[in-house]
Amino acid sequence: EIVMTQSPATLSVSPGERATLSCRASQSVSSNLAWYQQKPGQAPRLLIYGASTRATGIPARFSGSGSGTEFTLTISSLQSEDFAVYYCQQYNNWPLTFGGGTKVVIK
């Protein structure tokens, strides 16, 4: 099983600032990585797949990068609606595995 590790667990950011979230895989997942956003009481929403491809309707301020074992989700200028928990997920191998999440909070 591939273990996904996200850091930091909590990220404190001011509105308008850049947020950088990290996700590390215990072995290479190539570019087979997705990012999700989850707000309280809601289901996760797909942001990024293929490590860097934005899903339909996702604003351009969200970008993903990386390959192999190291991945980054960048939110270029945080808006109020972006404060949420973010999860990465590898789909290179079964079983599918998620990271533990990064909670982005208002500074």
Place this chain on the structure above:
Amino acid sequence: QVQLQESGPGLVKPSETLSLTCTVSGYSISSGYYWGWIRQPPGKGLEWIGSIYHTGSTYYNPSLKSRVTISLDTSENQFSLKLSSVTAADTAVYYCARGQQQPGTSNWFDPWGQGTLVTVSS
């Protein structure tokens, strides 16, 4: 626009079987894609339970495999989850989702149902 909706009992007794159904609208599940179940214990992260391909092939999380069955009901455009011998550790919000893929990979999920809380308690 594809939409998914979970349904089933919100309370299950320990040692019994949890049964949930996901009703899909806007797409015929027999036409393609994977269809998956993911759960989230209160205040915790996401755990993949399993996925079923539109042909009926199944993939399960090894940690749950001995207790999980996922099946399709194409006549109702639904897929279902059965989890046997439940304990309090199975208390979670259960989500169904459509699994998307590229050749040679497994699934990422989009869209998701709204989720349903299942509590295991006597």
